[in-house]
Amino acid sequence: MTAATPAKAVDRIRVQTDDFDLQAEYQTLRGIDAAAGAVVLFTGLVRDLNQGDAVRGLTLEHYPGMTEKVLADIVTEARQRWRLLQVSILHRVGALAPADQIVLVGCASAHRGDAFAACEFIMDFLKTRAPFWKQERTAGGHRWVEARDTDRDAAKRW
Structure with a gap:
C-alpha cells in the first residue's frame, strides 16, 4: 500500500539515557490528529536471563548521528x-538494569492494521539495522550480544 504522510506529522526519534513515560508518549501519539483511530505501542524491557545466564545489567552504545539517521530511514520505509499519522521511536543507551525500559516504538494511524504492521516492521528492522551495541553483565563477566538469527528471519519476511 502506498501511503501519504500528513503535512503536520513530525516523527519523534530520540536516543537518550533517560527513561521515558509511556503515558506521555501515548498521549502525544493519540493527540496528533483527530483522524487517529489506532495507537500501537511496543515497549522492550531488559531481560534478566539471556543464553541461559542471569543478566545483572547491560550497557548500550550507539553511533550518534548515524543511529538517528538509520532510525529515520526505517520510519521512511514504514511510511511508504x-x-x-505519527511515529515515535525512543531508544535508551547507557547502563540499564533488568526490567528497565529500553525501547519504545509507537505508531498512530486511522486503522489498527496499519499501526500494528508498521510497529512490528519498525521493531524488526531496528533490531537488525540500527547501530546499537549491547554488552551484558553476567556472573561470568561481560559479553557482547550478537544479533540473533530469529531477528534476521523476522526482518526477511517484510
Missing part, C-alpha cells in the same frame, strides 16, 4: 508501506 502503511498509512501512518
